[in-house]
Amino acid sequence: MKILIYLTILAFTSLGLFSQEFLNSSSAPSGPNLAPNYTSASSSSEFGIIVGENYILKPSDVIQVSVYQEPDLDKSVRIEADGTVTLALVNKIKVSDLTVSEAQDLITQLYNRDYLVDPQISVLVSSFSPKLIRILGSVNRPGVVEMPPDRALTLTEAIANANGVSRLGNPKSITIKRVGKDGKTQQFEVNFNKILMNANAKDIVLEEGDTIWIPERII
Secondary structure (H helix, E strand, C coil): CCHHHHHHHHHHHHHHHHHHHHHHHHHHHHHHHHHHHHHHHHHHHHEECCCCCCECCCCCCEEEEEEEECCCCCEEEEEECCCCCECCCCCECCCCCCCCHHHHHHHHHHHHHHCCCCCCEEEEECCCCEEEEEEEEEEEECCCECCCCCEEEHHHHHHHHHHEECCCCCCCCEEEEEEEECEEEEEEEEEEHHHHCCCCCCCCCEECCCCCEEEEECC
């Protein structure tokens, strides 16, 4: 009889421990349940792209202007060819050649001057005006390469984007053609092998509109 009672108590004790362990494991967050945290962080990209405050706005950039607690004034707008955007109440203002921070300050001042009291305004870049260079000749994938919106592009990166110099290409005699702001054309030759092989050699920083030509080797 005592043995039967002992076995019954042991069974209920084991069942209780199992139930408690099951409840603890069910309430503890598992790896996949953390995914929404990452999703919510990345979802901010729907409203704008985070760039440095020193990024200079250009025509064809799209900016998202948000006014705190004034949803009727929120607007996503493309910068026109003349560098202006049209916003509610303040109408047309010029923002190209301003940094994101400067544009935000300007818009805040305009709303604060005549329409709102201490407005809280944010400006984000939704999409960038593409900055392009062309890479032609003896590369594995000639064509247009898009530059990063908020940093420079080097010759090494451009050639890598073109899948490298082809088997017949001559990396020792690459020509870069550049049109300056004054409209004058410059052309210079680069020995790409020196950039790759010499640890002290500086890479070439490209500019928007550059054309890179990789000739064939003379056999």
